[in-house]
Amino acid sequence: MGLLNSTRVSAVVGGKEIILETGRLARQANGAIWVQCGGTVALVTVCEAVLETPKDFFPLTVEYAERMYAAGRIPGNFFRREIGRPSDHETLVARLIDRPIRPLFPKGYGNEVQVLATVISADGVNDPDVLCITAASAATCISSIPFAGPVAGARLGRVDGQFVLNPTTEEHARSDMDITLAASRDAVVMVEGEAKLVKEQDLIDGLNWAHKAIQPLIDAQEELMKLVGKAKTPFTPKQDDPELFAYVEELAIKAGMEDALRTIDKMERKDARKAVKDKVKALMASDERYGEDASAQACIGEILDHLEKKLVRQRVINEGTRIDARDTKTVRPIEIEASVLPRAHGSVLFARGETKTLAVTTLGSSGDEQKVDTLNGDESKRFMLHYNFPPFTVGEVKSVRVSRREIGHGHLAERALKAVLPSMESFPYTIRVVSDTLESNGSSSMAAVCGGCLSLMDAGVPISAPVAGVAMGLIKDGDTYTVLTDILGDEDALGDMDFKIAGTAEGISAIQMDIKINGLPTEVMARAMEQARVARLHILGVMAEALPEVRSELSPYAPQHEEVFVNPEIIRMIIGPGGKNIKAITSATGAAIDIEDSGRITIFAPTQQAMQAAKEMVLYYDQRAELGKNYNGKVKRILEIGAIVEILPNLEALVHISQLDTNRVEKTEDVAHLGEDMMVKVIEINGDRIRASRKAVILEAQGIEWNPEDTARPARREPREGGDRDRRNERRGERRDRGDRPRRKED
Numbered sequence: 001m002g003l004l005n006s007t008r009v010s011a012v013v014g015g016k017e018i019i020l021e022t023g024r025l026a027r028q029a030n031g032a033i034w035v036q037c038g039g040t041v042a043l044v045t046v047c048e049a050v051l052e053t054p055k056d057f058f059p060l061t062v063e064y065a066e067r068m069y070a071a072g073r074i075p076g077n078f079f080r081r082e083i084g085r086p087s088d089h090e091t092l093v094a095r096l097i098d099r100p101i102r103p104l105f106p107k108g109y110g111n112e113v114q115v116l117a118t119v120i121s122a123d124g125v126n127d128p129d130v131l132c133i134t135a136a137s138a139a140t141c142i143s144s145i146p147f148a149g150p151v152a153g154a155r156l157g158r159v160d161g162q163f164v165l166n167p168t169t170e171e172h173a174r175s176d177m178d179i180t181l182a183a184s185r186d187a188v189v190m191v192e193g194e195a196k197l198v199k200e201q202d203l204i205d206g207l208n209w210a211h212k213a214i215q216p217l218i219d220a221q222e223e224l225m226k227l228v229g230k231a232k233t234p235f236t237p238k239q240d241d242p243e244l245f246a247y248v249e250e251l252a253i254k255a256g257m258e259d260a261l262r263t264i265d266k267m268e269r270k271d272a273r274k275a276v277k278d279k280v281k282a283l284m285a286s287d288e289r290y291g292e293d294a295s296a297q298a299c300i301g302e303i304l305d306h307l308e309k310k311l312v313r314q315r316v317i318n319e320g321t322r323i324d325a326r327d328t329k330t331v332r333p334i335e336i337e338a339s340v341l342p343r344a345h346g347s348v349l350f351a352r353g354e355t356k357t358l359a360v361t362t363l364g365s366s367g368d369e370q371k372v373d374t375l376n377g378d379e380s381k382r383f384m385l386h387y388n389f390p391p392f393t394v395g396e397v398k399s400v401r402v403s404r405r406e407i408g409h410g411h412l413a414e415r416a417l418k419a420v421l422p423s424m425e426s427f428p429y430t431i432r433v434v435s436d437t438l439e440s441n442g443s444s445s446m447a448a449v450c451g452g453c454l455s456l457m458d459a460g461v462p463i464s465a466p467v468a469g470v471a472m473g474l475i476k477d478g479d480t481y482t483v484l485t486d487i488l489g490d491e492d493a494l495g496d497m498d499f500k501i502a503g504t505a506e507g508i509s510a511i512q513m514d515i516k517i518n519g520l521p522t523e524v525m526a527r528a529m530e531q532a533r534v535a536r537l538h539i540l541g542v543m544a545e546a547l548p549e550v551r552s553e554l555s556p557y558a559p560q561h562e563e564v565f566v567n568p569e570i571i572r573m574i575i576g577p578g579g580k581n582i583k584a585i586t587s588a589t590g591a592a593i594d595i596e597d598s599g600r601i602t603i604f605a606p607t608q609q610a611m612q613a614a615k616e617m618v619l620y621y622d623q624r625a626e627l628g629k630n631y632n633g634k635v636k637r638i639l640e641i642g643a644i645v646e647i648l649p650n651l652e653a654l655v656h657i658s659q660l661d662t663n664r665v666e667k668t669e670d671v672a673h674l675g676e677d678m679m680v681k682v683i684e685i686n687g688d689r690i691r692a693s694r695k696a697v698i699l700e701a702q703g704i705e706w707n708p709e710d711t712a713r714p715a716r717r718e719p720r721e722g723g724d725r726d727r728r729n730e731r732r733g734e735r736r737d738r739g740d741r742p743r744r745k746e747d
Helices: 088-104 128-142 169-174 202-211 215-228 241-254 257-261 267-284 294-298 300-319 404-418 444-457 489-496 522-546 568-575 577-589 608-622 694-701 724-740
Strands: 007-013 014-023 029-039 040-049 059-068 112-121 152-159 162-165 177-183 186-197 332-340 346-352 355-364 370-374 377-381 383-388 430-439 468-477 478-486 497-503 508-515 558-567 592-595 601-606 628-637 641-646 652-654 676-685 691-693
Touching: 007 215, 007 568, 014 128, 014 215, 014 558, 014 577, 029 128, 029 300, 040 257, 059 128, 088 112, 088 128, 088 152, 088 169, 088 186, 088 404, 088 577, 112 489, 128 152, 128 177, 128 215, 128 300, 152 169, 152 215, 162 202, 186 202, 202 215, 202 508, 215 724, 241 257, 241 267, 241 300, 257 267, 257 300, 267 294, 267 300, 294 300, 300 468, 300 478, 300 489, 332 522, 383 444, 383 489, 383 522, 383 558, 383 577, 383 628, 404 430, 404 444, 404 508, 444 497, 444 522, 444 628, 468 489, 468 522, 478 522, 497 522, 497 558, 568 577, 568 592, 568 608, 568 691, 577 592, 577 608, 601 608, 628 652, 641 676, 652 676, 691 694
Parallel strands: 059 112, 383 430, 652 691
Antiparallel strands: 007 014, 014 029, 029 040, 040 112, 152 162, 152 177, 177 186, 186 508, 332 346, 346 355, 355 430, 370 377, 468 478, 468 497, 497 508, 558 601, 592 601, 628 641, 628 676, 641 652, 676 691
């Protein structure tokens, strides 16, 4: 086999060929796939490290990176290279790859697995992220790592009412939905995206259509496995000791596990469960069969977790009652307090059950937009939502950093609210929302949506409609599915689905679904969406009671905004040499000023007083002369017929020699001197030509009423009959008649 030989399969999806190739690159990886669509190419690899001491969780890491050379660009940072920390976009795509493949590794698998996806060519038309989902599955399928794939990824759009798979950049701009999904042969396994308030049934129809459309990618992966797939590493899951499990569960039941799991308060329930665990440990230590068996005692935590999951799920299925005594469709109690921070532009405290978030909106100028260096060039974001989840939120001690989960939750909430924001033209502010989670017991990302929406309204941002979000759960028992509304943290951990849905009363604006089972029938997904719609309407009703409408005025601490229009020709004067003038204005007022070539100037100032000062300083360079008004100008030029006086910045007027003084003036220099000030009155405006009079100002100072007729242009003197001019014209006519040419001086 040659060094560059490869095995290639392909599939046509959405009218485009997608190529999966292996064997040419990264041969020392356990699995490697070159995936290509059009001019977009990514290399996805998978490797594993055998651990001597298996961890009690599956150590899977997924990283996604975009090489700037892929688009023929050089990184814009100081180092001019791709720096180590991934961007938010790269983190979000890594999560998209991770979520559909993670449940497909066998439970209990303890070897460390690493998936690396690298974009090495980008044509700006075909998105690499969904290609990498498919390639990650294919790379793992052909590797020796146990994996229950394949799955395939795709992007769903709808343009002019027609569903589109993997839309181009141009189609994406016209689409009313942007949904990323991953699916196996039998079912959809992951969904995430945004929509412009589409109906639930439309989304279900789109997912069904997309699931069928991406089946050729499943076929291609299965074909590749037959051609080059490696034998899978034998893996035997840890066998539970039935006798030990039964013994520990019996001790836990006697120690009050069922009562502990009926404790409504989260922290009290946590303490009650710990007390049960301590009792079980004590009883086992005194038992002669297990007292000296360290391995058996090490299994106590795992067995109790298994028992908790079994008891909670049985209670939901058999009684229809949940951990906090709710039924399956009830939303937890909601309390809202607006304007909680005195100096913030908009702030809301949103509490739903034991989940509580502080959402704060800050308004800024266009200069506060986030600049992002991407494969498609520099992009700007005028709306940002940042989600924070500090350790104290769940009573823990951990290092404080922005996790991938926080980036993902913030992005989901940002998508949910983006659909209702005003346009840049109608509301030219940069908007930042921060959701600080203060307490958490499930659905904190959806609390960020609700609280973030209310904080926008409290700040006076004219959104088109309120948005609410709710997280749905699922308990599957055989062929029976029980959908749970507004899940708790424990229900997320013990259940089979985490389905977050946000939107207005009219439709869905954002969605995210992760499942822990092999697939989810669309009829169950439709049931969850309908149950979520009812819950969303309930939450919107509570929100409307707390804050019925958007505040009519912005906070006095929000930046003041005005737009002025000036003559484009004087923009250079406003800016000044080397930006001297504009820097002086911003330094004196604290205002942020954006100038467009069209003459449109946008001013953001910290206070109304600063706004007025900045506006006056800008308009100083674009003043218009007023007829009959006096101006203290400066003599710029001396002419035989009068003086040119600058009465306003970049605005000059002619003061005719007859208007320089009340007495007759023989020469302009007798009255006007270059560079000196001169008080004049504007006496005529004719388009761009302005005439002024010093004479009128002197008469006014003497208390003499001046006659506007005296300021008219001096009449042109009519030539006298037989005068010098007539005689000159006669001589010219005689020469023309004779054919003589005029004599030059040198002749």
